Amino acid sequence: MRRVVVTGMGMVSPLASSLDETWTRLINGESGAGRITKFDAETFPCKIGCEVTLGDGTNGTFNPDDWMLPKDQRRVDDFIVYGMAAATQAIEDAGWTDPGEEEGLRTGVMIGSGIGGLQWIADTAVTLKERGLRRVSPHFIAGSIINLVSGNVSIKYGFRGPNHAVVTACATGTHAIGDAARLVALDDADVMIAGGAEGTICAVATAGFAQARALSTKYNDTPEKASRPWDKDRDGFVMGEGSGVVVLEELEHAKARGAKIYAEIIGYGMSGDGYHVTAPAPDGNGGYRAMEAAVKRAGISTADIDYINAHGTSTPLGDEIEFGAVKRLLGDAAGSVAMSSTKSAIGHLLGAAGAVEGIFAIKSITDNIVPPTLNLDNPSDSCFGINLVPHTAQEKDVKIALSNSFGFGGTNATIIVKEYNGD
Amino acid sequence: MSDIAEKVKKIVVEHLGVDEDKVTETASFIDDLGADSLDTVELVMAFEEEFGIEIPDDAAEKIQTVKDAIDFISANS
Secondary structure, eight states: OOOEEEEEEEEEOSSOSSHHHHHHHHHTTOOOOEEOOSSOOTTSSOOEEBOOOBSSSSTTOBOGGGTSOHHHHTTSOHHHHHHHHHHHHHHHHHTOSOOHHHHHHTEEEEEEOSSOSHHHHHHHHHHHHHHOGGGSOTTTTTTTSTTHHHHHHHHHHTOOSOEEOOOOGGGHHHHHHHHHHHHHHTTSOSEEEEEEEEOOOSHHHHHHHHHTTOBOOTTTTOGGGTOOTTBTTOOSBOBBOEEEEEEEEEHHHHHHTTOOOOEEEEEEEEEEOOSOSSSOOTTOHHHHHHHHHHHHHHTOOGGGOOEEEOOOOOOTTHHHHHHHHHHHHHGGGGGGOEEEOTHHHHOBOGGGHHHHHHHHHHHHHHHTEEOOBTTOSSBOTTOOSSBOOBSSOEEOOOSEEEEEEEETTTEEEEEEEEOOOOO | OOHHHHHHHHHHHHHHTOOGGGOOTTOBTTTTTOOOHHHHHHHHHHHHHHHTOOOOHHHHHHOOBHHHHHHHHHHHO
16 A cells, blocks of 8 residues: 655644644643633533634634634535635645645545534524524525534545545544545545544533533533543533644655655554444444554554553543553553543543544654643553653653544544654 | 715725725625625625614615615614
8 A cells, every 4th residue: 555644734723723722831831721701601500611722823822813814704514614724734734735736636525523513503593493494594594514624625626536525423523534544545535634623512412412421521611621631520521622634645656746744644544433422432442443543553562652642531431541552452562651631631522533633643753752631630440550640741752653533422542753864 | 974874884894994085886796895795694684783774685685886775774773
């Protein structure tokens, strides 16, 4: 199979509207959590989230006008604006904004979302009930369905290769990068723009996750303390929003045009729990098998893994199950790996999580530093024997990094990325 | 310029994101102002909202220029 490398990266996160600023703040141990401002959450058990901070685009704020014309913004839900911003950054970073006719046919897009335009769907339901059919926007469907990040990116840049969108809940971003890398490896495309986008901090989604008892509710007055993976006092996840997008490219194609290469995608594994719609299987077998498949595909030993960006959502059940699966996978090598959950800083970006976290895994390789797990004051009793990078980032020589994502429905995905050293 | 004409032009500028001087009375929404089929539906909705009228689908289909819109609204509001 053809080798696949990463030649561009872009991000909009609760910490900042660019990758560089997000990474700096992440390494500094900053939190993107705060009280929800996007709707009135006073009557909700969870009143906190990790929102993208709107502003004029300076100091890390997100200015939608920098990425889409105001008239186009009105026609799409937030997740599409975030996705367009991250994709634009990644494509510009890769120097692939104008590939031309032939290369455009060999360039595809696979940017997914876990939930899509729920905010607009909810608003439209109200409009329909209160004001009738003739007040429903003609842009509503095309502005809220999940594959319209991929659609809009392809239209903007003339990328006319495979156009696809993953929808696997919180595993979306990882599946998108893994699946898109396969399309490049299998010669369906030379370049794929891949990732995830989510913008679901709205009343309906928050109500739904709250009723599923998935959200943190104990830290409404100290939002930055709420996301605390593996900590004894964790009580649920904190919803985040944003987007992560990478440019994946066939190695020889990247070399031929002199593109800068951040890392190589060497492993991808998938599995299903076959157990429960929301709860992970207690034995962690699903996550274990996804990681095992990725390691096998990568052709590496588990001892070669230097850093793991865990799924680690800060829910009571999931964190320890993943921890156990990782420990089982690594065996004696568990003592030398560093594993952290960056959801402690940016919350859970749902369908964008895997893409954003995959990028963090790549950054750990290029910068040789691993981001911290914030708020890990007292690890749960079962969570010992692995360096969970509590509180502060650690310098570490990272050559191979693994990133996990698990989603509702019992879907699991793992990618493994490796330093590219010119071979 | 009539009040109606001014309001129509303002709506067109806002919804299509075009320069005001391009919105002449003879300008076609699709051919001259870059609108697509979804945009024209949205424009009609905006006219209905602004002028408190209902524009039936068969009438809406005939509204293709700024002047068409002004004429229909003038005759029906």
